[in-house]
Amino acid sequence: xxxxxxxxxxxxxxxxxxxxxxxxxxxxxxxxxxxxxxxxxxxxxxxxxxxxxxxxxxxxxxxxxxxxxxxxxxxxxxxxxxxxxxxxxxxxxxxxxxxxxxxxxxxx
Numbered sequence: 173x174x175x176x177x178x179x180x181x182x183x184x185x186x187x188x189x190x191x192x193x194x195x196x197x198x199x200x201x202x203x204x205x206x207x208x209x210x211x212x213x214x215x216x217x218x219x220x221x222x223x224x225x226x227x228x229x230x231x232x233x234x235x236x237x238x239x240x241x242x243x244x245x246x247x248x249x250x251x252x253x254x255x256x257x258x259x260x261x262x263x264x265x266x267x268x269x270x271x272x273x274x275x276x277x278x279x280x
Contacts, residue, residue, distance in 0.1 A: 191247065192213070195213065195215065195246050195247075199215035199216070199246070200216060201215065201216040203215075203216075203268070203269060205262060205265075207252070207258055207261065210248065210252055211248050212245065212247075212248035212249070212250075212252055212253075212262075213245070213246040213247040213248050214241070214244045214245055214269060215244050216244070216270070216271070217243065217244045217270055221239075221243045221244065222240065222270065225239040225240045225243075233263075234263070237259075237262070237263045237266055238253070238259070240266065240269070241253055241259075241266075241269075244269065
C-alpha cells in the first residue's frame with residue numbers, strides 16, 4: 173500500500189485515482205471498461221498504433237481490434253482480453269476509444 177505524505181496509507185480507491193491522474197497527464201484521454209466487477213483501463217490509441225494495426229490486419233477487423241486494444245491497455249487484468257465475450261463487447265465500442273474531433277472546413 174502506498175504512503176501519503178503524512179505517512180498514512182492510501183486507500184485502494186485513492187491509489188487508483190492517483191494512477192488514473194498520472195495516466196491522464198501522460199496520455200490525455202483515459203477510458204475505463206468495467207465488466208463483471210473487473211476494470212480495464214485504456215488510453216486513446218495514437219496514430220502509430222492505428223497505422224500498425226491497419227498494416228497487420230489488412231482484411232481482418234478482429235485482428236485490428238485486438239492489436240489496438242492490447243497496445244492501448246494501461247491497466248487492469250489483461251487476461252480479460254482473452255475472454256471472447258469481453259473482447260466482443262470491447263469491439264462494439266471501438267469507435268469511442270478511437271474518437272476524432274470533427275471541425276468545420278470553410279471555403280474562404
